[in-house]
Amino acid sequence: MDVQIEDSEKAKQIVVLLIGPPGSGKSTFCDSVMRSSHRPWSRICQDIINNGKAGSKAQCLKMAIDSLKEGKSVFIDRCNLDREQRSEFIKLSGLEVEVHAVVLELPAQVCISRSVKRTGHEGNLQGGRAAAVVNKMLQSKELPKLNEGFSRIMFCYNDADVENAVNTYSMLGPMDKLPSGCFGQKNSDTKSQLGIMKFFKKVNTLPGSSSNETTEATRKANEKTENSRVSPTKHGSADIVHTLAFPSISTADFQFDLEKASDIIVEKAEEFLPKLGTARLVLVDLSHGSKILSAVKAKASRKNIDSARFFTFVGDITKLHSEGGLQCNVIANAANWRLKPGGGGVNAAIFKAAGPDLEAATRARANTLLPGKAVVVPLPSTSPLQNAEGITHVIHVLGPNMNPNRPNYLNNDYTKGCKSLREAYTSLFEGFLSIVQDQSKFPKRSNPAAVPDSSENIEDDSERNKKFKGPQDMAVASNLESGSVEDTRDSGKKMSKGWSSWALALHSIAMHPEKHENVVLESSDDIVVINDQYPKARKHLLVLARQQSLDGLEDVRRENLQLLQEMHSVGLKWVEKFQNEDSSLIFRLGYHSVPSMRQLHLHVISQDFESDNLKNKKHWNSFTSSFFRDSVDVLEEVKSQGKANVESEDVLKGELRCNRCRSAHPNIPKLKTHVRSCRSQFPEHLLHNNLLLARPERLDE
């Protein structure tokens, strides 16, 4: 196995800023690490720096510099709660050291009670005063961000997190380096990082060994997955670890430059891993001497990409499980534009191994493929590839061609070529992501034979959910569902993106409007218009996108721009119609940042909010706060930056403010009473940016 050798042979010192109020356990943290670490550490504690008495920040800095000169790594043991307090320590990174932060975000009560007890001895802060001090400090707290200059930040919210962090640093030998980035922060995707934490716990560092040790971690992870016959790693419940095995696109027959290709593979893997939860990406090649594999492996290692979730593998992509012991549920095919078998290489091998079923299933989805595009094909359960290898989906992907003897030769134009190859990997990984998300809401099939023949459903595996006839039938549908599917579903609702049964009604209508004639107001190839079943205002429509795998605003990309424009103009048309009937109506068109129901839908909603269905804070704030993203703004953002900004769900819990005068109200009934009579002007930004759709005279009242 060729292991990437770090270019710096020198031991990399680190400065670790502990961040937390008194009583959060900063000193204990340092002591625990220093007790078992093989790396020389110096703890710089402002409380005792002056011969056991408290000193100044400047003294701490000086001592830090001295310690670094002696070759020690440094803990800065002071509160470091706000950005300004931290800034001078971060500047130490100029001395060729990495600056890390470990954030001890323990409950304030815990810190207070600890610091009350402790300061009891020292006579420093007594009882209630300690509480007041801690509370005051916490008020001015600013959580650290990478852009302050940290190369790594770890957040700890409880004792287990702290233990994890202690282990991570204890295990760190003099030559080791930790992955950069932000780890463990709540409200962001932390799942991927847990893997790393667990993993570092296991690594035995050998002090003073060769420089290779920097990638000891990487190597072990690879060994684990490459050489032993591993069954898919289980994460908590019964769900499988989704794994996509893919060949390098365009670098074989299409003769794409290997250096450029490997850059793009690593770049795209890095981009998608955080979105993929625990799922894994595996670059596969047949030969041991594969240049593309070693290039990718080296680059991934240099970027500190989690090697348990993105790695390379030598083997036949059609026999990964049976011959390589690697369980993958999805494989990518370097397809030809006709999506036909043959040609040689991976394409021929996959079609051959999958049998005629794959061709039929492919044909049901697409006849041809453009460079840069991918198509996800569920593999029929009858296919030997599913039975023998556990493959449930094949994703055909077509890359750019640099070979003059093949069609659509790009004549060495690598500007176009790189763009197209990036697009190809984006399409491929997005296809995989859609599979991961679709299946995260269902338990693994216990009996593959019971799966409906997927060559027939253009849908996906959630086809069984199409028992829904629409929102009206939800109660019935969920009765039918209960038992077999329901009980193993995530109960902790924390799953990255699992759609519960009730959330699929819109998707169902968008896919089969003909089955919902009673609710569909208008439909075309691209959109369906329905009344919101629980209107939150006098007029409240939804314009549904019909395209697959556009679940919500977060999935929207530049290629969906035309669709968004159509949705917008359909919305406008209905506004026009409603205003012809009642010229006092004022509308906004927009999307929820994070929708509760699957399938991208545009809300067309009048701004009176006169509705008995508007019952709670979430309802109100989802239409009147920044959580509601105006269609106009979304279009602009997608046009200029390729995707739309989304607001965090946290704002839904914010206070209740009038949508016109922005006055705050204590509860929903009082708010509604106020809103009924408020005649103030709408907020400036809505008026100014033409986000309100009203007949001219109606906004001047």
Place this chain on the structure above:
DNA sequence: GTTCTAGAAC
């Protein structure tokens, strides 16, 4: 997403 309801807030 909605419904239901315990218990917090008044």
Place this chain on the structure above:
DNA sequence: GTTCTAGAAC
């Protein structure tokens, strides 16, 4: 006592 919210269950 009544009103209202927030969380669980669906």
